[in-house]
Amino acid sequence: MTETEIIDNLLQLLFSGHNTTRSVISSIMKYLGDLPEVYEQVLKEQLEISRGKGTGELLQWEDAQKMKYSWNVASEVMRLSPPVNTNFKEAIRDFNYAGYTIPKGWKLRWATCSTHMDPEYFPNPEAFDASRFEGEGPTAYSYVPFGRGPRMCLGIELARLEIPVFMHHIVERFKWDLVNPDEKFKYDPLLEPVKGLPVRLHPRHV
Numbered sequence: 293m294t295e296t297e298i299i300d301n302l303l304q305l306l307f308s309g310h311n312t313t314r315s316v317i318s319s320i321m322k323y324l325g326d327l328p329e330v331y332e333q334v335l336k337e338q339l340e341i342s343r344g345k346g347t348g349e350l351l352q353w354e355d356a357q358k359m360k361y362s363w364n365v366a367s368e369v370m371r372l373s374p375p376v377n378t379n380f381k382e383a384i385r386d387f388n389y390a391g392y393t394i395p396k397g398w399k400l401r402w403a404t405c406s407t408h409m410d411p412e413y414f415p416n417p418e419a420f421d422a423s424r425f426e427g428e429g430p431t432a433y434s435y436v437p438f439g440r441g442p443r444m445c446l447g448i449e450l451a452r453l454e455i456p457v458f459m460h461h462i463v464e465r466f467k468w469d470l471v472n473p474d475e476k477f478k479y480d481p482l483l484e485p486v487k488g489l490p491v492r493l494h495p496r497h498v
C-alpha cells in the first residue's frame with residue numbers, strides 16, 4: 293500500500309466510525325425528547341440492567357446484547373432518520389429492473405430514505421414503531437442503514453455496542469427537553485440537526 297492509500301484508509305475509518313454514530317445519537321436525543329413513552333420504556337430496560345450490576349461494575353458485552361428494546365428504538369430511529377442517505381454500487385453483470393436494462397459496469401445509486409419508507413415492508417411508514425424490529429425484524433434489503441451485501445458497513449457490531457451503551461448512560465442520568473422542538477435535520481453529507489440540537493438536561497438523581 294502507498295502512503296496515500298494508508299492515509300485514505302485511516303481517514304475513512306475515522307470518518308465512517310465517528311460521524312455516523314454521532315448522527316444517530318443526535319437523532320436518538322431528538323426522538324426520545326419527542327416521545328416520552330418511548331423514553332420511559334428505554335429507561336425501564338436500562339434500569340433493569342443496572343439492577344443486575346454491583347456498585348461501580350462496568351457494562352459488559354453481554355449487557356449490551358440484553359438492551360433489545362433500546363436497540364429496536366435505535367433501529368427505528370435509523371429507519372426514519374438514516375445517517376447515510378445514499379451510496380453507489382457498480383453492476384457486476386447486465387440485469388433488468390422495472391423494465392430497464394442496466395448494463396454491467398454502470399454505477400447505481402441506492403437510497404436509504406426511500407427504501408425505508410416502502411409501505412409494503414413498513415406499514416404506516418411515517419409512524420415511529422420500534423416493534424417493527426421484534427423477532428426476525430424487516431426483510432433483508434428493505435432496511436439498509438448500514439448498506440447491504442459484501443461491502444456492508446464493517447463497523448455494525450461496534451455501532452450495535454456503542455449506541456445502546458450511550459442510551460444506557462444518558463437515560464439513567466437525565467431526562468431532557470428539546471430547546472427547538474421543530475428543529476430540522478439535513479444531510480451535510482450525513483444527517484445533522486441544523487442548529488446543533490440544543491437540549492435542556494434534567495438530572496434524574498438530585
Ligand code: HEM
Binds near residue numbers: 304310438439
Ligand atoms: C450507526 C453507525 C453507522 C452507520 C449507519 C454506518 C453506515 C454505513 C454505510 C451505509 C456504509 C456503506 C455500505 C454499502 O455501501 O453497502 C458503511 C460502510 C463502512 N463503514 Fe459504517 N456505519 C456506521 C458505523 C461505522 C463504524 C463504527 C465504523 C468503524 C469503526 C464504520 C466503518 C465503515 C467502513 C470501513 C465502511 C466501508 C466498508 C467497505 O467499503 O467495505 N462504520 N457504513
